[in-house]
Amino acid sequence: MSLIRTRFAPSPTGFLHIGGARTALFNWALTRKQGGAFVLRVEDTDLERSTRESEEAVLDGLRWLGIDWDEGPLRQTDNADRHKAVVEQLLSEGKAYRCVCTKEELEARRDADIKAGGKGIYDGRCREAAHGADCGDHTVRLRVDAEASLRWDDLVFGPSGQDASEIGDGIIRRTDGTPLYHLAVVVDDIDMQISHVIRGADHHSNTPFQLALYRALGAEPPTFGHVPLIVAESGRKLSKRKDPVSIQQFKADGFLPDAMVNWLVRLGWSHGDQEIFSRDEIVEHFGLDHVGRAGAQADLQKLEWLSQHYIKEASADALYEAVNPFIDAVAGRNVDRDANLDRTLDLLRERSNTLVEMAEKARFVLCDDIEIDAGAAKKHLRPVALEPLEALIPSLEALDEWSEASLEPAFEATCKALDDLKLGKLAQPVRVCVTGTGASPGIYETLEVVGQTRTIARLRAGVDVIKARIAEG
């Protein structure tokens, strides 16, 4: 299979969008599978919105996801001279012409045309006017041959396109002399010898005009593949305000990059019944032939499931690395890694959908002072629990070895001495005293990672809570 050249061309608008991330991932996967180069090109021609900071944010997002590129980042503004030269060239070849129609005139004529049942495309008024460079304020339009067929075989949608008569002569240079997006992408893609343009389906209807540009420039168009959009629950385009779309946000919410990648790649693409894909497996199996044509709704619950899956699978080193910042945040200090912390994290793997959850659930180990949840206290720190707790404390104090193995007989002996008390009647109050909540890993494991000193102290504090409650009546 011959080498391909692909590109991801984000506009640096502050953060990496999940739609863009998926487009990048598909480009990356295709390139890594077929062999070739994946190029990153920043479309920064919208100077109002483009900053180096937002460009960095986009690159960071890609790096975090593990999507690496072979060339770039190139910037579209760096090619500005080339874009201008191309417009001049088209002008001199008669493939483009100057148009002196003003915005207002254009708008009025389009409205009138639509009212009269027309399609509202440019009427070609300046097409044969042969305005020279001295015509004053003007735009430049591409002369689109009305007979031309602007069709292509899309890698995802199959036969696509329409006749030139449907699109009209589009503007390629503004009055202020700057080139438009369509001109810039086509020129850049030609210059960079991009062989496969994989992009969002929102560009599907833009493609015919771009095909006309390739034709005018005498260049062989690339192979196109349009990937359906990721849609919101409403079925509409994702909204930056209402929907979670920023990769940075997902990172901050404690999702593992492996989970993100797995989630994104399955949004629209499939490989039989397989759900879990490592990056290697994605590269091994990926292909545009199995990308669906309908828009895909972002399913956050599936992401959480994947996230937990990867948390469960992660190596101890990788897990610590990933959860470290979240743990520090909960502890309010730099937490050193030790065997007890690793043990704690292991206990929490199957109980955490995200790293944020994991860190929060580790609070009873990370912090010396814990707060007892009011609801849990009300339910479990009742007068009936006083005797069992008071009976347990001395036997725990007497333990020379503090481990699951030594804790279990101590609990059992206490229950037995209390007229065969059910373990739950003892374990739940203990759990609330020690963790502050009614849910935690197994009680022996929990106590083991909390440690003997802190366990005893928390049990005593719990006993005091119950006594206070009794005193209040």
Place this chain on the structure above:
RNA sequence: GCUCCCAUCGUCUAGUGGCCUAGGACGCGGCCCUCUCAAGGCUGAAACACGGGUUCGAGUCCCGUUGGGAGCGCCA
């Protein structure tokens, strides 16, 4: 309005004319396990938008309807 596109369980999807009384996964219900919460095991409910064709046979092909989306900018 015009052009283009899309349509299988709530969601992501398998399915490329017979293997489909439609499979998997997330989520949801039930059961088991159990000191709580999970995890795990078993199990259940849940879809081919509708109407016409074509064909011996249609989720799969064609047409229409309905619904949805994108594009129609001197934005990218």
